Amino acid sequence: MKMNKKGQMHTIEALLALMLIIGVVAFAARSAPGETQVEGSMDTQLALYGNDFLSILDMEQSDHTSWLYHQVNGTVNGSNWNGAANITREWQNTTLNGSGVFCKVEIVNFTQAGQINVLNSSSAYGEPPQNAVTVTKLVTLVNPHVEVYEVRLTLWCV
């Protein structure tokens, strides 16, 4: 058998070449921008939608309560009151879900260890993806002790 000495691509050389090519491709993939400008704008828009929506629900009445206050109070102290589902229904009134903007609503408080304790949840559109945007609103009940709850609205766009 004749030995070939003229730069043939043998096994080791092929592996080296493969590693070089994979290295270039991996480097190019990592160098590419992770998010486009459009996605960045969408995050801002989702955060604004969420904050505006919760601000409108929490608009103060002359008795210093709000629609959102009553939802949290009903959920915490009422029987069979589903505040998260009611908030989701108000979101559906905006018809933004028709534009592909979906939401998940949670009413939570915090344990003494600082962990989130979900009291009530509504996710009519399934679980949010990883790139969803969450906005929150604190609601304070005096019942008769002061208790602080958090309404968490998670929005995403498909």
Place this chain on the structure above:
Amino acid sequence: MRMRMRMRRRAGDYSGVVKSESSGQVSMDFLLAISIFAFGIVILISEIPMLFAPLQTVATDIQPVAYRTSMILVEDGGIYEKNGSITSRWEDLIAQRRSYNEVKRIGLAMPAPAWSSSEDVVPNNLSRCKIDALQDWWNDTANQSKIRDKLGLFVTYNGNHLDYRYNITLEAFNGSPIWNSTSNSPLLQIGDSIPVSGVTVEKIERIVAIDNSTNLANCTKIGDVECAAKLVVCIWR
């Protein structure tokens, strides 16, 4: 002999040539070179946006300007200043004196009621009086160019004048304008027509309440709010 072979090759006759096994293979030198070249191209492409970023301040600032404009309209009541006295009720004062120059900033948020825990204005709750005043201002063609200045859309940056174009509309959630049945016209629709192509238009939408829904069509009820809508702000240059 060599002379004869060259002549045969020129004529396309390779029958007498013994081909080497190394011909047509990719050599390691070539692979290394192409890899280094590819790395260079990738680095160059990834750096290009950053290379030109300092020269593109005008083109890249449209989104923050749209965001800022929506913020001052939705979360601020505006400023009217004359002889050192300042108030957010600019709409009353220009109605009395038509003195647009004293308006330092336009905002649409309603003044906070006496019982409210809000300090000055109620964010996200737009005053019908301020909305009407702004639409009247736009309809006053002799003074409508001043709106651009009061919204902060004509600024000087590094000695260059930046003139932003705008279109601001109050829309229902289905996209139709909030309709004022009294004047039989859109409640708020000011600014230039949005160009179809050729420029980047940045759009920000805010969900707002309108404090007085009398004779308004296309409103949506959300929570305790009788009239909720979208304030759509479009900015371009």
